[in-house]
Amino acid sequence: MRQFKKRSVALLAGALTIAQLAGGISVPAAEAAGTKVSAAAAVKISQVTMAAGVTAALEDVNIWSQSGGNLLAYTLKITNNSSSTVNLQRYFSRVVTPGGSIIPGNPVTADATKKKIAAKNSMSITYYVNIGQTKSLSGMKISMYVWDTKSKGYLKHTGSFAIPAAYSTTVELGKSLSTKMNDIPVAASADSLQLYKYGGKVYAKVGINITNKGSKVLGDPGYSAYLVTASGTSFELALSSSQTGYKIQPQEKRTIFYLTEIPAYLNTTNMKLQFTQKDETLKLELPGSSYKLPAASTPNLVVASGAVKKMVVNSNTVDTKLTGAAVYAEDDKAIWSFQLQLKNTGNKAVTLPAYELSVKSAKGTAFPVNAKGLSGLTLKPLETKVVPLTAEIPLQVEQSSLQLQMIEAVTTSAGTDTGGTGAGEAAGETSAKLVFPVAYFTIPYTLRADVRSGQEYGTTNQYGTFSYSLQSLQRYPWKDDDIVLAKVRITNNQSVNLNIPDLKGALKLDTDNLAATTDLLMDKESSVLAPGQYADISLLTKIPYTDEFDNVRVNLSVKSETESIPFLDFSTTSFISAVSQLKRGDSYTIVGKGKNAAVQENKTTVYEGSNFNILYTEVVMSSAEKRQSKMARLLAYFKTADGQFYEAKVNQSDNLATPGGKQLITLWAKLPKTVATSDVSAYLGSGVTGSKLTESGEQPTGFINVASLPLTPQAVIPAANLQKVVLYPYTLNVLSSDGSHVEASDTVNLNITYNLTRENSYDAGESEHKLVLRITDPFGQSQDKVLAIGTELTEGSNHTYSLSFTKNLYRQITGGSYKLTVFDEFQGERQELGSQVFTMRFEPLPKPADEEKEKVTEK
Numbered sequence: 058m059r060q061f062k063k064r065s066v067a068l069l070a071g072a073l074t075i076a077q078l079a080g081g082i083s084v085p086a087a088e089a090a091g092t093k094v095s096a097a098a099a100v101k102i103s104q105v106t107m108a109a110g111v112t113a114a115l116e117d118v119n120i121w122s123q124s125g126g127n128l129l130a131y132t133l134k135i136t137n138n139s140s141s142t143v144n145l146q147r148y149f150s151r152v153v154t155p156g157g158s159i160i161p162g163n164p165v166t167a168d169a170t171k172k173k174i175a176a177k178n179s180m181s182i183t184y185y186v187n188i189g190q191t192k193s194l195s196g197m198k199i200s201m202y203v204w205d206t207k208s209k210g211y212l213k214h215t216g217s218f219a220i221p222a223a224y225s226t227t228v229e230l231g232k233s234l235s236t237k238m239n240d241i242p243v244a245a246s247a248d249s250l251q252l253y254k255y256g257g258k259v260y261a262k263v264g265i266n267i268t269n270k271g272s273k274v275l276g277d278p279g280y281s282a283y284l285v286t287a288s289g290t291s292f293e294l295a296l297s298s299s300q301t302g303y304k305i306q307p308q309e310k311r312t313i314f315y316l317t318e319i320p321a322y323l324n325t326t327n328m329k330l331q332f333t334q335k336d337e338t339l340k341l342e343l344p345g346s347s348y349k350l351p352a353a354s355t356p357n358l359v360v361a362s363g364a365v366k367k368m369v370v371n372s373n374t375v376d377t378k379l380t381g382a383a384v385y386a387e388d389d390k391a392i393w394s395f396q397l398q399l400k401n402t403g404n405k406a407v408t409l410p411a412y413e414l415s416v417k418s419a420k421g422t423a424f425p426v427n428a429k430g431l432s433g434l435t436l437k438p439l440e441t442k443v444v445p446l447t448a449e450i451p452l453q454v455e456q457s458s459l460q461l462q463m464i465e466a467v468t469t470s471a472g473t474d475t476g477g478t479g480a481g482e483a484a485g486e487t488s489a490k491l492v493f494p495v496a497y498f499t500i501p502y503t504l505r506a507d508v509r510s511g512q513e514y515g516t517t518n519q520y521g522t523f524s525y526s527l528q529s530l531q532r533y534p535w536k537d538d539d540i541v542l543a544k545v546r547i548t549n550n551q552s553v554n555l556n557i558p559d560l561k562g563a564l565k566l567d568t569d570n571l572a573a574t575t576d577l578l579m580d581k582e583s584s585v586l587a588p589g590q591y592a593d594i595s596l597l598t599k600i601p602y603t604d605e606f607d608n609v610r611v612n613l614s615v616k617s618e619t620e621s622i623p624f625l626d627f628s629t630t631s632f633i634s635a636v637s638q639l640k641r642g643d644s645y646t647i648v649g650k651g652k653n654a655a656v657q658e659n660k661t662t663v664y665e666g667s668n669f670n671i672l673y674t675e676v677v678m679s680s681a682e683k684r685q686s687k688m689a690r691l692l693a694y695f696k697t698a699d700g701q702f703y704e705a706k707v708n709q710s711d712n713l714a715t716p717g718g719k720q721l722i723t724l725w726a727k728l729p730k731t732v733a734t735s736d737v738s739a740y741l742g743s744g745v746t747g748s749k750l751t752e753s754g755e756q757p758t759g760f761i762n763v764a765s766l767p768l769t770p771q772a773v774i775p776a777a778n779l780q781k782v783v784l785y786p787y788t789l790n791v792l793s794s795d796g797s798h799v800e801a802s803d804t805v806n807l808n809i810t811y812n813l814t815r816e817n818s819y820d821a822g823e824s825e826h827k828l829v830l831r832i833t834d835p836f837g838q839s840q841d842k843v844l845a846i847g848t849e850l851t852e853g854s855n856h857t858y859s860l861s862f863t864k865n866l867y868r869q870i871t872g873g874s875y876k877l878t879v880f881d882e883f884q885g886e887r888q889e890l891g892s893q894v895f896t897m898r899f900e901p902l903p904k905p906a907d908e909e910k911e912k913v914t915e916k
Contacts, residue, residue, distance in 0.1 A: 374401075465494075
């Protein structure tokens with residue numbers, strides 16, 4: 058069977074109406090292919106008595122043209138009013154043509170098994186005959202016979218049904234046919250014949266009204282439908298894809314539409330809609346009911362800007378409206394974006410057929426539209442959805458007169474023009490596509506305005522209704538490049554939750570499309586927004602620091618492996634927002650789920666070197682979380698008064714921060730000796746790796762939420778003693794120092810008694826500082842010793858550290874003083890923390906007299 062056949066005849070849900078007598082008077086029910094029907098008649102045909110108590114009545118008769126001879130189908134109702142069973146094999150019918158041919162009638166396959174009629178019952182049987190080239194019922198009659206052994210040829214003629222001259226096989230325009238479909242009573246009437254021109258072709262759309270008069274849902278029986286001209290040429294019809302699988306509820310009235318392509322030259326006067334059903338066993342297509350169609354009309358499919366187009370899809374009305382059209386120029390193209398809003402106004406879910414969309418210019422040129430989200434879209438009752446659409450139109454095309462074409466694509470068999478031949482012998486099983494216009498939406502020509510920073514704009518897409526604003530557009534350094542960051546805020550304006558899909562972002566600077574290098578960051582916890590809530594989305598990319606640009610395009614789309622689904626797209630020429638400037642002594646605030654913290658300067662100093670200086674800053678990050686959490690990884694650049702930037706190396710603890718806990722973070726960079734450090738600030742931000750915040754051990758690829766914190770460099774003033782030397786997180790207190798020298802010895806011994814305490818208020822990374830002890834001897838010569846805290850110097854009280862120095866010069870020491878100086882060494886550069894002078898204890902050797910005295914004493 059041809060591909061479309063079952064779909065195209067969903068109208069006659071189970072009933073083969075063989076014919077009707079024009080005028081509207083009911084005649085008895087007939088059975089054809091196993092289903093019961095009733096027809097209308099203007100002229101009564103008398104019944105024929107077959108035997109005592111047994112009568113036959115003609116219910117329906119019709120002709121369907123076939124290439125191998127036209128088929129006549131007729132239905133007889135046999136009524137048994139006797140008291141015994143009647144054997145139908147005793148009764149026969151013959152068709153007598155106007156030319157005198159007598160042709161026996163054969164039952165259709167569904168009625169071939171009907172053999173007997175019980176007493177007081179009736180039965181309808183459909184027969185068919187091949188009447189050759191006869192096309193009219195005029196002069197046709199059906200003769201009835203009964204088996205009789207006494208009659209010549211054993212057949213006794215009992216009467217005939219002469220087809221009246223006034224008999225019509227077609228329901229007249231304005232009349233309704235009462236019939237049964239799937240044993241459900243219905244009323245059917247012709248509705249419309251509409252002609253459409255599209256793509257150089259002409260299409261016909263045929264409508265028929267069906268009212269379900271029964272108490273059950275009416276479904277699809279699988280019949281074929283044809284558009285037949287006055288001369289008998291027929292064109293096979295395909296059911297509109299918007300009505301495939303339709304159901305007609307009890308007492309519901311619906312209009313069913315069929316489509317076909319016809320020649321442009323075709324005379325459409327006095328056309329009719331013809332239904333048939335194929336007898337698969339006989340390989341014949343049997344005629345069904347037909348309806349005279351009204352004069353053809355050409356509907357206006359143009360939908361005014363902002364107007365609603367009502368479309369019927371599977372008995373539900375879908376209000377369709379083109380909204381939110383905007384355009385901007387890019388290179389030699391106009392980039393259009395608009396949305397198709399669809400609302401199911403019915404009480405049942407509906408799935409849209411495969412519509413094809415394109416943008417048509419005033420000269421008829423069509424341009425493709427990206428609308429993958431439309432085909433197969435399902436709408437619940439009263440549900441509204443918005444489908445985003447995009448198109449690229451050459452700028453040379455007039456943009457103010459464009460239309461969005463909605464086309465319905467219907468698959469049917471090839472060669473629908475049967476040329477008066479039987480559809481059962483129509484050419485081939487191949488398929489063709491009917492491309493049928495549904496609506497032409499006028500596209501409003503509105504140049505998309507640039508988004509201004511800080512202003513709020515509203516929009517609607519398939520995910521919901523929300524407002525958006527450009528919070529900031531920043532540019533700041535990153536190694537030998539610059540980072541460009543756009544921060545967008547999405548606010549839910551609905552009364553229900555807004556579900557933000559998994560997004561990807563793209564920034565375009567002037568004509569430079571940086572989609573491949575744009576990272577998008579959004580807190581995953583913000584993907585579902587309650588009414589009134591907002592989510593911040595950051596898009597960042599990198600450009601050479603020498604590049605300049607005037608226009609920024611921000612594009613958000615839904616992540617998909619097969620297509621690009623737009624979410625939000627806008628352009629801006631807003632000036633670059635200045636990085637947030639904090640006041641001296643203020644805190645830099647970090648906001649984010651599990652990352653909330655405040656950062657404050659603790660100390661800034663400069664380590665003076667011979668070739669360069671080291672700018673060194675300590676900041677304290679205080680967690681504002683109520684649980685242990687991973688703090689943001691801090692990144693920084695130092696900015697000098699003349700606008701130069703120096704990347705800071707950061708040392709930060711990898712430990713989880715306790716609730717309210719503090720981390721000491723060090724930042725440092727080497728600066729040329731010529732750079733002034735009196736007016737310097739730190740560009741602080743949270744490190745990111747790709748599209749997420751940097752975790753411990755990861756290499757950052759950028760940073761966000763940048764703010765400038767003015768620093769206050771302070772010189773370290775050495776203490777006048779060593780009673781409180783601070784090298785964070787340690788404090789060294791030298792209690793005493795005993796330096797001793799034995800006369801004539803070349804060695805000085807030193808014993809230092811100290812307390813070493815550790816400050817545990819802060820969690821810090823591994824210290825990069827070294828504690829250097831310098832001993833200046835009585836001759837003014839110095840020796841340095843790096844003291845390893847934790848091994849050579851241990852935490853606690855009253856510890857002693859001992860060391861000795863040896864020089865030949867020390868043989869001359871007879872007393873004097875020595876000096877202890879403590880330095881903080883960082884990256885090879887030192888700062889003096891404090892110093893203190895101590896007296897050298899001299900131990901002379903014993904004299905000889907004294908030695909004899911000592912010996913006597915010992916004795």
